[in-house]
Amino acid sequence: MKYHFSKKEKITLVIFIVFFLGLQSYLSATNSFISDSLAKAFQINSIQNGYESTTYPGSSLDPDLKLHPVTFIIQNQNKLKSVFSTTFAFIYAKLFFFLTVKQMIYMNVLFLLLSVLCLKGFGKVDINISILVITTSVVLCQVIDLSEVPFTLFLVCFVYSLWTMAIENQNTNLLIVSVCFSVLFSLFRLELLIFSGLLFVLSSLRLITLKKRKEIVFLTITFLIPVSFFFLWNDTEYGHPLGIRYLFNYTEEHYFAKNNRLLNLQKILLTGFSDQGFKFGFFLISPYFLYPFYRFRDSLYSIRKQNPIHYHLTLFILYPILVGLSAPNDGITISARYVLFAVVPMIFIISHFWTELQNDKVFKILIIISILVNLIILRILKESFKMIKKTNQIYESLNADLWIFYDTNISSTAGIHLLKQPAISFRNFTNETKFNSLVSLIQSQKLKKIYVFDFSKNVPNAYMNVKRKMELSSDEFQKLLQTKKYSCKQYAELKFIGYRECNYSP
Numbered sequence: 001m002k003y004h005f006s007k008k009e010k011i012t013l014v015i016f017i018v019f020f021l022g023l024q025s026y027l028s029a030t031n032s033f034i035s036d037s038l039a040k041a042f043q044i045n046s047i048q049n050g051y052e053s054t055t056y057p058g059s060s061l062d063p064d065l066k067l068h069p070v071t072f073i074i075q076n077q078n079k080l081k082s083v084f085s086t087t088f089a090f091i092y093a094k095l096f097f098f099l100t101v102k103q104m105i106y107m108n109v110l111f112l113l114l115s116v117l118c119l120k121g122f123g124k125v126d127i128n129i130s131i132l133v134i135t136t137s138v139v140l141c142q143v144i145d146l147s148e149v150p151f152t153l154f155l156v157c158f159v160y161s162l163w164t165m166a167i168e169n170q171n172t173n174l175l176i177v178s179v180c181f182s183v184l185f186s187l188f189r190l191e192l193l194i195f196s197g198l199l200f201v202l203s204s205l206r207l208i209t210l211k212k213r214k215e216i217v218f219l220t221i222t223f224l225i226p227v228s229f230f231f232l233w234n235d236t237e238y239g240h241p242l243g244i245r246y247l248f249n250y251t252e253e254h255y256f257a258k259n260n261r262l263l264n265l266q267k268i269l270l271t272g273f274s275d276q277g278f279k280f281g282f283f284l285i286s287p288y289f290l291y292p293f294y295r296f297r298d299s300l301y302s303i304r305k306q307n308p309i310h311y312h313l314t315l316f317i318l319y320p321i322l323v324g325l326s327a328p329n330d331g332i333t334i335s336a337r338y339v340l341f342a343v344v345p346m347i348f349i350i351s352h353f354w355t356e357l358q359n360d361k362v363f364k365i366l367i368i369i370s371i372l373v374n375l376i377i378l379r380i381l382k383e384s385f386k387m388i389k390k391t392n393q394i395y396e397s398l399n400a401d402l403w404i405f406y407d408t409n410i411s412s413t414a415g416i417h418l419l420k421q422p423a424i425s426f427r428n429f430t431n432e433t434k435f436n437s438l439v440s441l442i443q444s445q446k447l448k449k450i451y452v453f454d455f456s457k458n459v460p461n462a463y464m465n466v467k468r469k470m471e472l473s474s475d476e477f478q479k480l481l482q483t484k485k486y487s488c489k490q491y492a493e494l495k496f497i498g499y500r501e502c503n504y505s506p
Helices: 007-027 036-048 086-095 101-121 127-135 138-142 149-169 172-187 192-209 213-238 244-250 261-269 291-295 308-326 335-352 361-396 408-419 432-444 475-482
Strands: 073-076 079-082 271-274 277-280 402-405 423-425 449-455 486-488 492-494 497-504
Touching: 007 101, 007 127, 007 361, 036 073, 036 079, 036 086, 036 101, 036 408, 073 244, 079 086, 086 149, 101 127, 101 149, 127 138, 127 335, 138 149, 138 335, 138 361, 149 172, 149 192, 149 308, 149 335, 172 192, 172 213, 192 213, 192 308, 213 244, 261 271, 261 308, 261 335, 277 335, 291 361, 308 335, 361 408, 402 408, 408 423, 408 449, 475 486, 475 497
Parallel strands: 402 423, 402 449
Antiparallel strands: 073 079, 271 277, 449 497, 486 497, 492 497
16 A cells, blocks of 8 residues: 655645644533543543443442443443443553543544545545545544544444455455454444445355355355354353343343334434434435435446446445444434444545536535534534533532432533542432432441432423432422431532532431
């Protein structure tokens, strides 16, 4: 692989790096630790510190490991584990050992840059095309905070570029190697098992066309070996061949896949509404992805001769559909994130027709629409991160021996403060047995100052404004802790947080 950069390409890469780092700083991405990214931060921190189980400062109050305050951290195989990729967390923890999780966010640009270079070096894709797609698709909003997406995108771009090179040059050995490696990337994102399966099927069809029977057998063996390893490792580590994410999404305790699959698919690919709000679907964020299907319909749908573009087209169509139909939910707000890696074959499709597209007025208009949609999403992220930053500042002033959160939805707003602050998520205040057991542990450890948190009752979002059997703001709650010798101050609210300070008074 040889790189020959023109002066214009070098300037483009520098502008891209500066733009991305500037965007992260503008959005205050270092304050974005909530939900997914918070669980990943805990996971990385645990590995950095050599813990066998996920970091849990409040573990002494929770012998059954049921009250961890972070969403997506659950008990599995008698340990606390994140439902996200252990492989990703291990690589980040070791690769960036001397960096804090806040600083690791800025390493995202490194892997985006490597993605662009792989596409150019192996896939012969113009730098302008790959940067255009990255900055005008769902990729942009998914690589701002702490995530496995940048690193995994780099790996997918690398292996897919090799696979494309093998198809174009009829290099059977390279074809087999690329398919084999693609399976291992499922250790980072479970949906990539579908991606690698499609590569295997398309590669098999390619070899059948070339009448290479021995190579088909070899391809099948080298595909099944990493698949078997993937299943065996998951089963050993998590107790299920598809891993902890599957257990979290599909077991009875954490069952998410309750919605209509076709409706989920529609929201993921296009758009829709739900209790959590408006959905930004894959083709809503990047409508120009649809244009080549119309503009070059005659050549795209013609299968009279073998052409690599048909492989890209097949993968681009089938992958989003299969992922969308198998997804556990509609992706919360940014629904397109589940099918994010479909952008890679689309980059090759656009590259194939770039000469015609770059001067096409309709294509340019659709690009502008995509930029506007992404600006809306980034604006939403900016407001979200701004709210998280303000919320973190509130928590900074509320030092205590223990934080108790009514559920993990509110506790996630505390961000990485939870890495050091003893905290639990507990909602069973009306359950006498569980409440008494918790209080006994608190008293045995002589914890004197406690804060109890819930969402403010002024929060308009129904997802947050949940009715409790015993409200934090009620007199009953105050009296309940009073019976346990904890005197609670008046209920107060700051922003969207409601809280009480309770002090031990024997």
